[in-house]
Amino acid sequence: MQASKDRILTTHVGSLPRSQAVVDVVFGREQGAETDSAAGDAIIADAVGEIVRRQCEIGVDVVSDGELSKISYATYIKDRLTGFGGESNREPAQDLLDFPGVLRRRHESGTRSEAKPPRCIGAVGVKDMEPLETDVANLRAAVEAHRPVEAFMNAAAPGVIALFQPNDYYPGHEEYLAALGEAMRAEYEGIVAAGFLLQIDAPDIGMGRHTIFRDKSDAEYQQLANLHIEVLNHALRNIDAERVRLHVCWGNYEGPHNHDAPMELVLPIALRANAQALLFESANPRHAHEWTVFRDLQIPDDKILVPGVIDSTTNFIEHPKLVAERISRFADIVGRERVIAGTDCGFGTFADHGAVDADVVFAKLGALAEGARMASARLWSKR
Numbered sequence: 198m199q200a201s202k203d204r205i206l207t208t209h210v211g212s213l214p215r216s217q218a219v220v221d222v223v224f225g226r227e228q229g230a231e232t233d234s235a236a237g238d239a240i241i242a243d244a245v246g247e248i249v250r251r252q253c254e255i256g257v258d259v260v261s262d263g264e265l266s267k268i269s270y271a272t273y274i275k276d277r278l279t280g281f282g283g284e285s286n287r288e289p290a291q292d293l294l295d296f297p298g299v300l301r302r303r304h305e306s307g308t309r310s311e312a313k314p315p316r317c318i319g320a321v322g323v324k325d326m327e328p329l330e331t332d333v334a335n336l337r338a339a340v341e342a343h344r345p346v347e348a349f350m351n352a353a354a355p356g357v358i359a360l361f362q363p364n365d366y367y368p369g370h371e372e373y374l375a376a377l378g379e380a381m382r383a384e385y386e387g388i389v390a391a392g393f394l395l396q397i398d399a400p401d402i403g404m405g406r407h408t409i410f411r412d413k414s415d416a417e418y419q420q421l422a423n424l425h426i427e428v429l430n431h432a433l434r435n436i437d438a439e440r441v442r443l444h445v446c447w448g449n450y451e452g453p454h455n456h457d458a459p460m461e462l463v464l465p466i467a468l469r470a471n472a473q474a475l476l477f478e479s480a481n482p483r484h485a486h487e488w489t490v491f492r493d494l495q496i497p498d499d500k501i502l503v504p505g506v507i508d509s510t511t512n513f514i515e516h517p518k519l520v521a522e523r524i525s526r527f528a529d530i531v532g533r534e535r536v537i538a539g540t541d542c543g544f545g546t547f548a549d550h551g552a553v554d555a556d557v558v559f560a561k562l563g564a565l566a567e568g569a570r571m572a573s574a575r576l577w578s579k580r
Contacts, residue, residue, distance in 0.1 A: 198347070198394060198439050198440065198442075198473050198474060198501065199258075199259065199346055199347045200501060200534050200535065200537075201533060201534050201535075201536060201537060201573075202534060203577065204569070204570070204573040204577065205524055205528070205533065205536060205537070205538055205569040205570075205572050205573045205576065206258040206259060206346060206537045206538070206569070207256060207257050207258045207259070207537065207538045207539075207562075207565055207566050207569045208257060208258060208259035208260075208349070208476075208503060208537055208538070208539050209252075209257060209261070209507075209539055209540040209543070209544075209562065209565075210396075210398075210444055210446075210476060210505075210509070210539065210540050210541070210542050210543045211261045211263070211264050211270070211349070211351040211396060211398070211444070211543050212263060212264040212267075212270060212351070212543030212544060212545035212546055213248055213252075213261075213263035213264070213265070213543070213544050213545050213558065214263075214544055214545050214551050214553075214555035214558055215244070215263070215265055215545055215548055216244060218240050218244070219240060219241060219244045219265050219548075220548055220549060222237040222240050222241060223265075223266065223267070223268050223548045224268070224548065224549065225237065227268050238331065241265055241266050241335065242334075242335045242338070244263075244265050245262045245263065245265055245266075245335040245336060245338075245339050246335075246338065246339045246342060246343075248262065248263040248265060248339075249262070249336070249339035249340065249342075249343050249345065249348075250339070250342070250343050251559060252345065252562070253343045253344070253345050255559055255562050255563050255566060256562070256563065256565075256566025256567070256569075256570075257345070257562055257565075257566065258345060258346040258347065258537075259345065259346055259347045259348065259349060259394070259537065260340075260343075260345040260347075260348050260349075261336075261348065261349050261350060261351065261396075262332060262335060262336040262339070262350065263545065264351055264543070264545065265545075266328070266331070266332055266335075267548070268547070268548045269314075269546060269547045269548065270351060270353060270357075270398050270543065270546060271314070271353045271357045271358055271360070271361040271362075271398070272314040272315070272361055272362070273328075273353070274353055274358055274362075274381075275314075275315045275362075276324075276325065276328055277323070277324055277325055277326070277328055277329065277384065278321055278322065278323065278324050278377075278380050278381075279319060279320060279321060279322045279323070279324045279380075280317050280318065280319040280320050280321040280322065280366065280376075281315040281316065281317055281318065281319075281321075281362060282315055282316065282318045282319075283315055283316045283318060284313040284314070284315060284316070285313060285314050285315065285316045285361075285362065285363050286313065287314070287361065287408075288408075290404070290407050290408050290448055290452070290456070291407040291408070291411045291456040292407060292452050292453040292454055292455050292456045292457075293452055293453070295453065295455065295456070296452075296453050299452055299453060303450070303452075314361045314362050315362055316362055316363050316364075316365050317362050317363065317364045317365055317366050317367070317373060318365050318366055319366055320366065320376070321366075321373075321376040321377055321380045322376075322380050323380055323383050326383065326384075326387065329384055329387050329388070330387075332350065333350070333387070333388070333391040333393070336348060336350060336393065337391065337392075347394060348393050348394065349393055349394035349395070349396045349442060350388045350391075350393045350394070350395065350396065351396045351398055352381065352384050352385055352388060352395060352396070352397060352398070353381070353397075353398055354381075354397050354398060354399035354401060354425070354429050355374050355377035355378040355381060355425065355428050355429055355432060356374065356399060356401035356402065356405065356422075356425035356428070356429070357398060357399055357400055357401045358377050358381070359373055359374055359377060359401070359409075360400075360401045360404070360405055360408060360409050370421075371424065374424065374425065374428045375428060375431075377428070378428040378429060378431055378432035379432065381432055382432045382433075382435075385397075385432060385433060385436060386435055386436060389436050389437075389440045389441075394440055394441070394442055395436065395440055395441050395442070396441075396442040396443075396444060396476070397429065397433075397441060397442070397443050397444065397470070397472065398444050399425070399429065399443055399444060399445050399467075399470070400444070400445060400446045400447070400448065400449075401422070401425055402422050402425060402426070402445045402463060402466055402467055403445045403446055403447040403448075403457065403458055403463050403478075404446060404447050404448040405418070405421075405422065405425075406418050406422075406447075406456070406457070406458035406462075406463075407447075407448075407456035407457060407458070408448075410422070411456070415462065418458070418462070419462065419466065422463075422466045423466055423469065426466060426467075426469045426470050429470060429471070430469075430470060430471045433471045433472075434471075436471070438471045438472055438473045438499070439473045440473075441470075441471060441472040441473060441474070442472055442473070442474040442475075442476055442503065443467060443470045443472035443474070443475055443476065444476040444477075444542075445463060445467045445475070445476070445477050446477065446478050446541065446542050447478060447483070447484070449509055449510060449541075449542035449543060449546045450510060450552070451510040451511060451552060454481075454483040455483075457483055457484070459487070459490075460477075460484065460487035460490040461490055464477075464490055464491070464494060465494070468496070468497065468500065473499060473500065473501055474500070474501040474502075474503050474537070475500060475501070475502060475503065476503040476504075476505070476539050477502075477503070477504060477505060478505045478541040478542065479504040479505050479506065479523065479527075479541070480504075480505045480506055480507055480508040480515070480523065480540075480541050481505075481508045481510065481541055485523075488504070488523075488526050488527060488530070491527065491530050491531070492530050496530070496531050500531075500535070501535050501536070501537060502527050502530075502531055502535060502536050502537075503536075503537045503538075503539040504523065504524070504527050504536070504538070504539060505539050505540050505541030505542070506520045506523040506524055506538050506539065506540075506565065506568065507520065507539075507540045507541065507561050507562070507564065507565050508540075508541050509540050509541045509542040509543060509544055509552075509553065510541070510542075510552045510553070511552070511553065512552075512553055512554055512557045514557060514560045514561055514564055515561065515564050515565075515568070516564065516568075517564050517567035517568040517570075517571055518568070518571065519568070520538070520564055520565055520567070520568020520569070520571070520572075521568040521569070521571035521572040521575065523568075524536060524538050524568060524569060524572035525572050525575060525576065528572065528576050533576040533577070538565055538568065538569045538572070540561075540562075540565070544558045
């Protein structure tokens with residue numbers, strides 16, 4: 198994994214806005230209505246090339262394919278794994294239940310995906326590696342054309358798959374997780390074998406506290422979240438930690454977030470993952486103050502921090518000076534070489550909607566790049 202050796206590198210969490218043409222392809226496939234798969238493949242391949250070009254042009258160093266081929270970051274797995282079918286209705290997060298007016302506005306404004314995830318109804322295993330192979334080929338072609346510093350590809354953690362897809366088949370949560378981890382291992386290893394960094398998306402570690410773990414005590418939550426990390430680590434057993442990034446968050450939506458688990462609880466769990474880099478929220482109003490947790494906790498010397506210095510749920514374009522301030526705060530804690538500037542979460546978490554206007558997304562990424570240049574000037578001027 199590239200470190201910030203002579204300047205602060207930039208990246209993001211993964212998903213980016215999809216064009217309407219891409220949305221049409223993704224939903225056509227989801228609904229079984231696609232009539233020309235070759236044409237759909239070409240649309241997505243061209244879009245990946247364009248999204249990588251735009252990232253490089255605007256100053257993003259460590260790029261992704263934008264997750265353009267996926268309907269969402271956690272439910273895409275039904276096309277790659279056996280054992281999933283039907284539909285499920287997830288109960289809203291606890292903060293939205295506390296404020297039903299916010300939940301209603303989210304439904305009315307279209308800022309909540311209406312796509313229903315499937316359920317686990319059978320044995321989980323590898324079904325089809327072709328979608329991954331196609332994603333790898335598209336990203337490889339884009340990287341060869343535009344030459345970013347490095348590239349990563351997202352994959353869902355076993356725990357977040359369990360969060361979105363309820364279990365109707367296995368005798369318990371632990372057995373379900375173990376099956377998911379073993380089934381996802383092929384995807385994890387395939388991404389790394391292709392030469393890309395593997396980003397594990399694990400919002401279950403944070404968001405799980407006010408969703409599937411809402412009725413648990415803090416001690417029970419910690420025990421279950423640690424189990425999620427243990428299963429993940431077992432699935433990553435053949436992969437060097439230097440090739441892995443872990444993303445944790447509390448849910449990529451504008452809402453009260455008054456039930457979010459504090460970073461004091463989340464961070465020690467996340468640091469146990471077999472991942473060199475940790476991506477986390479630190480720009481939004483609920484978590485911006487938690488940089489002090491990193492200051493007060495001994496961060497292992499082999500960890501790279503990728504704080505979100507850009508919010509992913511509002512159309513405010515952060516001032517580059519604020520971005521530089523946020524970056525410098527973490528660099529002063531762990532050293533400039535161990536910080537990469539990132540975003541709180543993705544900008545295209547679900548294919549059918551995005552809270553941030555597509556043009557604003559790239560303006561935000563431009564502010565990220567400019568803020569990183571400002572921070573670099575300050576940090577590398579020190580002797």
